[in-house]
């Protein structure tokens with residue numbers, strides 16, 4: 274297990290006994306904020322009430338259980354066994370189930386889900402190759418035509434632009450941001466702070482999107498939903514898996530397990546490694 278994985282797992286372990294809404298950012302969020310985030314993501318996924326949804330990296334089900342009224346069936350997976358136990362305790366009925374699984378090797382057949390969400394998980398994967406494998410898995414288990422949301426990728430280019438703004442305009446965030454957001458922004462965006470020390474996986478998001486498109490996947494790039502301070506430096510991708518006829522018409526669209534070069538999927542309602550080794554997690 275890499276040091277990064279160990280570091281993240283010890284953080285995630287603490288969330289099992291914490292306030293349920295901590296299990297998203299590590300800081301307590303209000304029910305309202307989580308309801309709103311779940312709603313924005315449900316819109317991105319195009320949920321109308323009759324879908325089967327997979328939530329990858331579901332933690333204690335903080336988002337998963339909120340989709341029980343927006344879908345026919347919701348399955349949450351996470352590699353942390355304690356969080357899966359907690360998710361089951363908190364589930365509160367409805368068509369929601371949880372199981373332990375690793376994002377890079379999902380225990381599901383190809384083309385099973387109408388919608389797949391993996392929000393705020395790519396930031397804590399060990400490296401880019403792992404992220405590529407996780408993206409392929411998310412695409413593999415989605416039905417043709419399904420939406421796949423890969424949410425909240427820390428964007429290295431956006432951070433650099435914000436740092437340049439900071440340097441040009443002084444400590445603008447002190448004047449502009451509420452106190453609750455300042456700590457995170459200072460830590461993440463100050464010129465003296467290095468991205469490496471965050472333990473986050475930073476992406477050249479445009480390059481990552483170009484790779485997916487080169488493999489035939491339609492990708493729409495969005496600002497992150499307004500939540501914590503993420504919208505300042507993170508991006509959310511909505512992928513669409515091509516249908517069989519689209520894949521046949523466009524050879525590149527078959528590259529990722531039957532994964533379009535067609536235009537990005539519109540929002541329904543605009544509104545907006547290794548397998549974990551040797552542990553029980």
Ligand SMILES: C[S@@+](CC[C@H](N)C(=O)[O-])C[C@H]1O[C@@H](n2cnc3c(N)ncnc32)[C@H](O)[C@@H]1O
Pocket residue numbers: 285296297298329330331332333335336350351352353356374375376377391392393394397398546
């Ligand atoms: C920051 S939390 C996000 C939880 C939830 N998706 C949300 O946005 O509120 C990240 C979650 O991803 C899980 N995770 C990280 N790497 C994973 C992997 N390789 N496979 C499955 N889950 C993983 C962690 O255990 C943790 O619960």
